Amino acid sequence: MITHHPSDFTLARLAAGTLGAGPQLVVATHLSGCPRCRRGLRSFWAVGGAMLDEAAPTRLSPDAFAQALRRLDETDPPAEPAARVLHPDLPPPLNAYEIGRWRFVPPGFRWRRLTLPESPDANVIMLKIAAGQPVPHHGHSGTEYTQVLTGSFTDSLGRYRAGDCIEMDEEVNHQPVVDQDGECVCLAAVEGRLRLSGWIGRLIQPLIGI
Ligand SMILES: [Zn+2]
Structure with a gap:
């Protein structure tokens, strides 16, 4: 039961290859479990293909998102052998990535980093937060993308369950x-720089290095 989806704008950016590598992975993870957004992405591709027929082909860069498509759990047979699965418990877009060990920051909060070989500078982190625990307070200088993998959380705007994708821009407190x-x-990535505040944030900011 998915109730929160990436925006059409984000799907269009994914289709056009202009979404950053970190957010792209978060959205691809959402797409792996959301037929509605896969349909949406395909429609943007169709529009992009029509544009390619009529306009300068250099305006779109299909390579950037073809990779995301390959990781989707599509009904079509894969065009190439599946990548080595390192994390069978995680959704297909994530399970082949190197993921660091869980790091513990009291109280009730752990995080680990995903390494994207194709984009080493991307900041993608996985957070594990205990029941009833507030997510560390933070702001961000760009849009933040969060995909719920297991469990749920609530904020002033709603409740977010496994499979939901949340986009927050910097105005949202x-x-x-x-x-x-x-x-x-949760899996989280930002376009721009994540600014953690509060004592937990000050503790983990140097560790995460973002
Ligand atoms: Zn969706």
């Missing part, structure tokens, strides 16, 4: 709290 019925694991 949100303080998410993990729901009481279990821990929550």
